[in-house]
Amino acid sequence: MIKTRGLTKTFTKGKSTVEAVRGVDIDVREGELVALLGPNGAGKSTTLRMLTTLLAPTSGTAHVAGFSITDDRDAVRRRIGYVGQGSGAGNNQRVRDELVTQGLCYGLTKAASRERAEELIEALDLGEFAGRSVSTLSGGQRRRLDIALGLVHRPPLLFLDEPTTGMDPQSRANLWEHILRMRRETGTTIVLTTHYLEEADSMAERVVVIDKGTVIADDTAAALKNELASDLVVVTVADAYAATRTAEVAERIASVRDVTVAGSSVRVRSHRGDTTIPELLRETEAVGVRVSAVELSRPTLDDVFLGLTGRSLRETQTVA
Structure with a gap:
């Protein structure tokens, strides 16, 4: 395509x-x-x-x-249909009329345009306000109309x-x-x-x-x-010494990518956090370390972007 x-x-x-x-x-x-x-x-x-x-x-x-x-x-x-960031409908036009006019612009006959308008009004749940002017619609209603306009010509x-x-x-x-x-x-x-x-x-x-x-x-x-980010496992233990011992254990696990220690917490990056946790708990118990809490966080696309560029996508959007 x-x-x-x-x-x-x-x-x-x-x-x-x-x-x-x-x-x-x-x-x-x-x-x-x-x-x-x-x-x-x-x-x-x-x-x-x-x-x-x-x-x-x-x-x-x-x-x-x-x-x-x-x-x-x-x-x-x-x-193609194109729904831009701004509303594509005229504020003073009625919803149904806008859809019919869009059909005419694409070469549909008046009858075909009216039929297609009714199809889209039903499909996108626009019936309640099809006779109202665009200026009276909420933001969500306008976006549904914009999408309908983009789909008029199938x-x-x-x-x-x-x-x-x-x-x-x-x-x-x-x-x-x-x-x-x-x-x-x-x-x-x-x-x-x-x-x-x-x-x-x-x-x-x-x-x-x-x-x-x-x-x-x-x-x-x-x-x-999975490839560019990873699951985050945060393990809380009794003190800094226990955290160091836990980090040593974590570094020997095959699925672990990175280990950092902060006080009594150990942050473990893993390709498979769900399988890393049971193995980590077994190994820490074997060396006499008692784990008081474990937290698993799945990676997000922002983590992916951070791994690719060193920047957070959310932060760049906020600044912009």
Whole structure:
């Protein structure tokens, strides 16, 4: 559905040159849900704008839904839906009218546009306010309308750029329920950008991490966390001496990657924390150390980003 090779974008302002995207290679198969992650300024939004034909690349190639983004822009646009960060609907228009007008813009007849509008109103639970003006809708309702607008022409590929930013947790969950249900029913391929790492972790089948204009990781969330981060086991013992003895035991366990001691606590990074804990408890008991508490924490995608770049993705978003 998407294939890019050596995709670049350079901006020039006066005598300054900024390489926003530096040779990005991405493959997305039909039916996948792929998340693009990266800090602000990493190049993911520029990449998305190129893939949706809103920005011409400086070099490289990209085919989207089977067509070149430079040679067949109209063909690409007919086959994609794009939900940007801002609302795509006019404030003074009614919900149903906006959907019908969108259908007409894509060449549907009036009858077909009305029929498709009603289908989407039902599918995205817009019926209660279909006759209301857009300006009266809540943030979650507007986003559902935005997604409906992006799906009017039944595109095989949907781009979602920060679809739940600014929404409360309940509205976010509700929106994702609608998105995932429609994906199951239609098989739509989805490319997502989000600052909510838990969304990418739980929703996406693959995660592509972009930083400084290049792809630095591309795999399932589970594989990235297993390879680039690790489970954290925190063991609390009686005193510093017992902690040192525990650390010595932990370092001999095959699944352990790293061990640090802080007072009476031992922090153990492990590929398999669930199997490390029983072995660690057996070995500490064997050397006469009594463990008073054990805590297991699973790695997050932010841990992955921290391991890749030395920075927390959450911190870069906050600063930005």
